[in-house]
Amino acid sequence: MQFERSDIPDLLLITPKRIGDDRGWFSETFREDRFRAEAGDVSFVQHNQSYSRAMGTVRGLHFQLAPKAQGKLVRCPRGRILDVAVDLRSSSPTYGRHHAVELSAENGRQLWIPPGFAHGFCTLVEDCEIAYLVTDYYSHEHDRGLNWRDPDLQIDWPVDEADAVTSPKDRQLPMLRDLGRVFD
Template sequence: MTFKETSLPGAYLVELSPRSDNRGWFARTYDKAAFAQIGHHDDWVQMNHSMTCQTGAIRGMHFQHPPKAEIKLVRCVAGRVFDVIADLRAQSPTFGRWFGTELSADNGHMLYIPKGFAHGFQTLTADCQLIYCHSAYYSPDHEGAIRYNDPRIGITWPLPISDLSDRDASHPLLNDQFTGLTV
């Protein structure tokens, strides 16, 4: 696998190196020693799998507050999504900036998301499935989110929005008092 640092320090696009033959392919999706080279030493303690049916649907932008902040590793295993992260780390040189990339079953890429980032995605096809590895257990008391269309972040979603949960539509906008997450 190859790690390519994104424009947001500490976040990586992970490209797999599948081995193919007449039966299909095989790829390693996690290697403790390889991930240690980018500074990842946490254990994955929880895995989640999501299914989003409609093209153009948005999920996000979610994170967990410290001390339950989490690292995520996200992979699309069916369909195609525009996966987005926003840097919410206090005093980060890229605070308030976002990065988006296509994750798909075809390209096999994964996105490594450090603590202190909000995460979300928009489906580019119908019936998208994502698998998430988390370095911390889900904690409702530490759950955080920002609105998908927060003007302070300014995410450019590629498609018109076709579906959005009431919950995601009602997440707060960042205000001038928000100085970031200390992770």
């Protein structure tokens, strides 16, 4: 398993090793001791999976407020996505900056997004499945989001706004300048 630090502190790109032969391959996608050595004292309590049928589906940018803030370990076991994390920690020197990475079934990469970040993705092909482990349970009361179209974020989404497949909820999310302080 290879761990790479991103340009935003605390985000980790993880590439599991694949051992293959003529039957296919085997990969250890999570190993607690190695993960904790890189990410710190993290425990997962829930495993989520989503399916997006259409290419150009955008989900996010989502987060949960404290005390139910979630860290997420995200991977794409089917298809290809552009995965995006936005730093919402107001005391961070990278506040408001984002990190985007392609996750796919082919590359096997995973992105560790600690609490304090908004998370979203855009599907690059049809029929994508996204699986992620989270550090706290879903809480409707603490569920929040940030508008994926916010021009101040300068995210180079691979789909035009008019062509994006989104939910009504995600289209109504606030811009960063209207969000207020959500994480210290």
